[in-house]
Structures are given as structure tokens and as C-alpha cells.
Amino acid sequence: MRRIILSTESGADLPQDFAEKHEVQVVPMHVIMDGQDYLDGSLPVQDIYDYYDRTKKIPSTTATNAHEYHDFFTKIRADFPDCIIIHIGYTSKASASFQSAVIASEDFDDLYLIDALNVTGGLAAIVMYAVNLLENEPSIDPDKLIEKIEAIIPKSRLAFVPGSLEFLRAGGRVSNVAYLGGALLKLKPRIELIDGKLVSTKKYRGKMNVVAEKLMQDYLNDYNIDREQLYFQYSIGLDESIKQRMDELAKKNGFKNVKWMQAGAMISTHAGPGGFGIAGLEV
The missing domain is CATH 3.40.50.10440 (Dihydroxyacetone kinase; domain 1)
Structure with a gap:
């Protein structure tokens, strides 16, 4: 065989x-950072954010x-x-x-x-x-x-909120108008995959601890996710108290297993620090 x-x-x-x-x-x-090509996985994610802090430039992918x-x-x-x-x-x-x-x-x-x-x-x-x-x-x-x-494949549902609109805008994922409006109103877009395309489907107002709970509630209302397994994604900088709260909500909603996954360098370049996402398979 x-x-x-x-x-x-x-x-x-x-x-x-x-x-x-x-x-x-x-x-x-x-x-791609400062003219040098790095393989995703060989570059510490923190280097991306340190580079941005120093130069106010965002790497490309x-x-x-x-x-x-x-x-x-x-x-x-x-x-x-x-x-x-x-x-x-x-x-x-x-x-x-x-x-x-x-x-x-x-x-x-x-x-x-x-x-x-x-x-x-x-x-x-x-x-x-x-x-x-x-x-x-x-x-x-x-x-x-x-x-x-x-x-x-059609049953895999991902929804996330980027940690930084600046990073998302630089990656070409939202328009300048949407970025400026979001920044001024302190709105955070919910990004989903619709027919394979990244689409902003909703906007949340508030700090990430509030937004993360709203995202979780809406996600579970919108999709009948298999309670056997839930996946949480985060980029460096997400507060530990948010992770703990999401674990509590997952348990409260009947999920048997929860797995946290850190965004790598490539995804983090678009999401920015402190992003949070949820993924699962519909039944």
C-alpha cells in the first residue's frame, strides 16, 4: 500500500x-523586509513589529x-x-x-x-x-x-479581527477610506473568507477585549460549528486575559477541544500585533 x-x-x-x-x-x-527576502518560519514574528516601530514601514509578502x-x-x-x-x-x-x-x-x-x-x-x-x-x-x-x-472546504469557517488597521491597509486588504473611517471611529473590521476571498463583513467598536467577545458571539450565531473542535488564532500582542476569556466562552458553549495557533510572520504582516480569529468546521 x-x-x-x-x-x-x-x-x-x-x-x-x-x-x-x-x-x-x-x-x-x-x-520581504528592508529589501531582504525571508522564508516564512525563519523570521521571528517580533522582528516584523520591531521593524515597523523603528521605520514605520510594513514588510510585504x-x-x-x-x-x-x-x-x-x-x-x-x-x-x-x-x-x-x-x-x-x-x-x-x-x-x-x-x-x-x-x-x-x-x-x-x-x-x-x-x-x-x-x-x-x-x-x-x-x-x-x-x-x-x-x-x-x-x-x-x-x-x-x-x-x-x-x-x-465549504464548511470551514474563519472570522478574524486584525490587531492593526495600519498593517491591513498596507497589505492592500482594505481601502484607505475604510481605514481612515475605522481609525477615526475606533472601528475594527471582521474579516471572513467568502468564496476564497478576504471580505470585511462587519465592523465592531471598542477595545479588543470587547470586540473578541462580540466576534465569538456573532460567529457562533452565524455558523453551526462542530463542538468537537474549535481553533483560535492570535498574533503576538493579544492580551492573556482575552485568551482566558475566550477559553471560558468556548467551554461554556460546549466545545470539547480548543486549540490556539499563533499567526506566523506572513499572516502577522497583514494582521498586525494583537489580532484575534476563530475557525471551525460546520456540521
Whole structure:
């Protein structure tokens, strides 16, 4: 029986210990800071915020290119000979990375690509779902596994509030008008993935401790999330009291397991410090 290897991108913010334990292969995206290209995962997130404090400039990000994908898939085949690769990629609607994977895949057999139409925790939830499927049914047919993964994609729900509108604006995720209006009124946008695109669906007023609770309440009202697992995402700078409160609310709402995931350098470059997000799978 041939082994199935799962892969994804660093923009999934998949916890390193989880990736290592389940041998999920992760290809890095890029952060460009002060003219230097850093691989996501090799750059401490705090360096991004320190750089901004010093220069008032925000780094940019770039997708993984086709050559890097070719090397990535080649290494997987070398490490796991005769394996079948299923790559669960960062949404193609917000990055060129998935298209690069498509180009690279032309040189490989038994390599399957799935556009997750999601990012960070929403993408991680899909990858973790795939890992669980493989663990529970290690002899599953690859076509059946792909069918199940693709079926769960529309059920992966991510909603987050960035910690800094300045970072979000610089990344081109909101217009200057929306940024200025939000800054003046102290509004924070709720960002969701709609058909793979990052969309501002609502605005909250107040400090992050208040906003986080409103986000949680609205998220659970809007979506019938499987109570078996909930994922929280945060960027460096989120107050510990907020994390504790979110844990309390998750328990109160019947969630059996909660996993916190820190945003990596690439996602943090867009979200800014102190951001908070929620992801889960609908039943």
C-alpha cells in the first residue's frame, strides 16, 4: 500500500509540533523586509513589529514560486519514496501560490492539488481534518480522501479581527477610506473568507477585549460549528486575559477541544500585533 503524504503552506499557521508529529510537509511563503527576502518560519514574528516601530514601514509578502514548489515536491518524493502527495493549498483568490503549485505539478505523477479557499486557521482546520481522516482510515483510497477533503472546504469557517488597521491597509486588504473611517471611529473590521476571498463583513467598536467577545458571539450565531473542535488564532500582542476569556466562552458553549495557533510572520504582516480569529468546521 502506497503512503499518502499531506502538504500545505506556511500561511496555514499549522502548529510546528502538529506538522512534525503527523509529517505534514509545509512549504514556506515569503516576507520581504528592508529589501531582504525571508522564508516564512525563519523570521521571528517580533522582528516584523520591531521593524515597523523603528521605520514605520510594513514588510510585504510574496507567494511561493513554481521553482520552489518543484523543489518542495521533489524533496517529499525523496524523503517518502513512491508516496502519493495531496497538497492542500492557501486560497488561490488571495495569493499566486496555488497557481505556482499547479505549474510545478505538471512534472509529477500521483500529485493532487486542492484549493482550500481559506487561510490561516481556516486552512489549518481543513488540513487537521485530513490528518484525522488518514489516521482513522490509513488504507483509504486517495480519490475518496480527496473527495472528503473537498466536501469539507465549504464548511470551514474563519472570522478574524486584525490587531492593526495600519498593517491591513498596507497589505492592500482594505481601502484607505475604510481605514481612515475605522481609525477615526475606533472601528475594527471582521474579516471572513467568502468564496476564497478576504471580505470585511462587519465592523465592531471598542477595545479588543470587547470586540473578541462580540466576534465569538456573532460567529457562533452565524455558523453551526462542530463542538468537537474549535481553533483560535492570535498574533503576538493579544492580551492573556482575552485568551482566558475566550477559553471560558468556548467551554461554556460546549466545545470539547480548543486549540490556539499563533499567526506566523506572513499572516502577522497583514494582521498586525494583537489580532484575534476563530475557525471551525460546520456540521
